[in-house]
Amino acid sequence: KAGVTQTPRYLIKTRGQQVTLSCSPISGHRSVSWYQQTPGQGLQFLFEYFSETQRNKGNFPGRFSGRQFSNSRSEMNVSTLELGDSALYLCASRKIEQTPELHFGNGTRLTVT
Amino acid sequence: KQEVTQIPAALSVPEGENLVLNCSFTDSAIYNLQWFRQDPGKGLTSLLLIQSSQREQTSGRLNASLDKSSGRSTLYIAASQPGDSATYLCAVRNYGQNFVFGPGTRLSVLP
Numbered sequence: 001k002a003g004v005t006q007t008p009r010y011l012i013k014t015r016g017q018q019v020t021l022s023c024s025p026i027s028g029h030r031s032v033s034w035y036q037q038t039p040g041q042g043l044q045f046l047f048e049y050f051s052e053t054q055r056n057k058g059n060f061p062g063r064f065s066g067r068q069f070s071n072s073r074s075e076m077n078v079s080t081l082e083l084g085d086s087a088l089y090l091c092a093s094r095k096i097e098q099t100p101e102l103h104f105g106n107g108t109r110l111t112v113t
Numbered sequence: 114k115q116e117v118t119q120i121p122a123a124l125s126v127p128e129g130e131n132l133v134l135n136c137s138f139t140d141s142a143i144y145n146l147q148w149f150r151q152d153p154g155k156g157l158t159s160l161l162l163i164q165s166s167q168r169e170q171t172s173g174r175l176n177a178s179l180d181k182s183s184g185r186s187t188l189y190i191a192a193s194q195p196g197d198s199a200t201y202l203c204a205v206r207n208y209g210q211n212f213v214f215g216p217g218t219r220l221s222v223l224p
Contacts, residue, residue: 004156006156033211033212035214042214042215042216042217043202043204043214044214045211045212045213048211056210056211058211088154090156090157092157100144100145100147100162100164100206101147101159101162102147102157102159102204102212103159104149104156104157104158104159105156106155106156107155107156109154
């Protein structure tokens, strides 16, 4: 059974650009959540989607947005990139909203120059 | 607002030792607690999940306990091996909320 798949694995972007990250959850998982991980702030919650609806949102500026498709795949978009957006972006899925166990992908390493 | 801390921040032990990692949280009304390991540059691998009604969970050499009243969980690793070297994170979820992660404990097991 395939795990959570995130693409691409690495990205290098310039300040002011925008970027889209993709996450395919484990088959049958309907909830997808996104996290940002940095050395200084640790793992911080961005948002969670369930059945194409955003169910929860963390404390990030509006430049960070996401969406979920009918096949549960999710994308995260960051516009007007800043140097501080450099981080490992992790996606996690759960089977249904009530199933608590999170399963993570290997992440996308974003570097903003 | 839920806050999660982990002690120690880093730990170095010789192979074969038994060790305990600690996780503390401020809001005891949790729904569940999950322990993860993370290898450098990789995602998180789920180790153990404890529901709020449970006191402990075991998987192989790992045992996690939960004491909601004191806001603490411990991860016990028996007979540590070099392959156990990683960062260990605990995450807590309150009802209707997202997971809140601790900063992690970086473990090095020396051969």
